[in-house]
């Protein structure tokens with residue numbers, strides 16, 4: 338496994354791989370890898386001859402007062418996990434290499450970025466789309482793998498890839514959870530034991546909603562109220578949003594159907610967590 342910091346060197350490696358007819362699979366991350374990331378890497382390993390992992394805590398997707406400085410980092414452990422997952426190449430650029438003095442270009446996807454996380458983090462998706470576009474241009478993958486834990490991010494990246502005619506297949510992988518239901522997230526490390534326990538309200542809220550729908554409830558407002566009430570019962574949990582949306586457009590829905598997804602974001606103490614789940618099992 339090779340670790341590359343230089344954009345130019347990475348581009349040379351990718352050009353050689355393409356010239357040799359290799360399929361390039363790419364998993365973009367901000368590092369501090371956990372089993373959720375490893376599930377993306379496993380899928381990437383299955384789909385590509387060459388598996389590239391990027392580790393870059395992207396400053397432009399963090400708003401004022403957010404946790405950019407404190408974001409957990411452990412490159413050494415990431416390298417060990419990446420090697421075990423069969424990564425061929427880690428791309429870990431510096432912020433100054435990605436955004437040199439005079440950098441002036443942003444990528445903005447309208448509409449689908451306005452609500453949900455975009456409402457409370459207004460510049461977030463502009464930062465994500467800008468860095469993902471740059472990473473796509475540098476790595477030039479055939480396939481890129483993302484997690485559905487960041488459901489809106491995945492929808493935005495799919496929209497952007499279509500809109501910009503990028504010849505990249507975007508794959509979404511299921512949410513990897515702890516045994517008790519908590520979605521794995523690098524930010525879980527911020528939680529103290531009591532907050533860790535109360536954070537279960539997010540996944541429990543999703544299960545509660547799924548049960549209500551199974552019992553025949555199709556009114557979105559009723560389900561949202563039940564989930565909000567469950568979150569509100571925890572002293573350290575403050576709901577940011579509970580929404581029921583169409584899985585592709587992310588438009589809010591009043592009636593629940595086979596395309597409905599429940600999306601939740603909440604502050605647990607000072608840690609912002611997100612989770613989601615489909616509401617109807619059509620299988």
Ligand SMILES: Nc1ncnc2c1ncn2[C@@H]1O[C@H](COP(=O)(O)OP(=O)(O)OP(=O)(O)O)[C@@H](O)[C@H]1O
Nearest residue numbers: 366367368373483484486487512513521522523524
């Ligand atoms: N539990 C999970 N299951 C599956 N994929 C995940 C999970 N957590 C993160 N991912 C995916 O890993 C990729 C990189 O995400 P990132 O590095 O931000 O990790 P994270 O754990 O989501 O961190 P954060 O705490 O910042 O939300 C994204 O595509 C994200 O959706």
Ligand SMILES: CC(C)(CO)[C@@H](O)C(=O)[O-]
Nearest residue numbers: 365366367395465468487
């Ligand atoms: C896609 C991404 C790597 C862009 O910085 C980040 O938003 C993430 O880790 O989900």
Ligand code: BAL
Nearest residue numbers: 367398399461487490
């Ligand atoms: N996985 C999303 C990264 C962020 O919250 O900035």
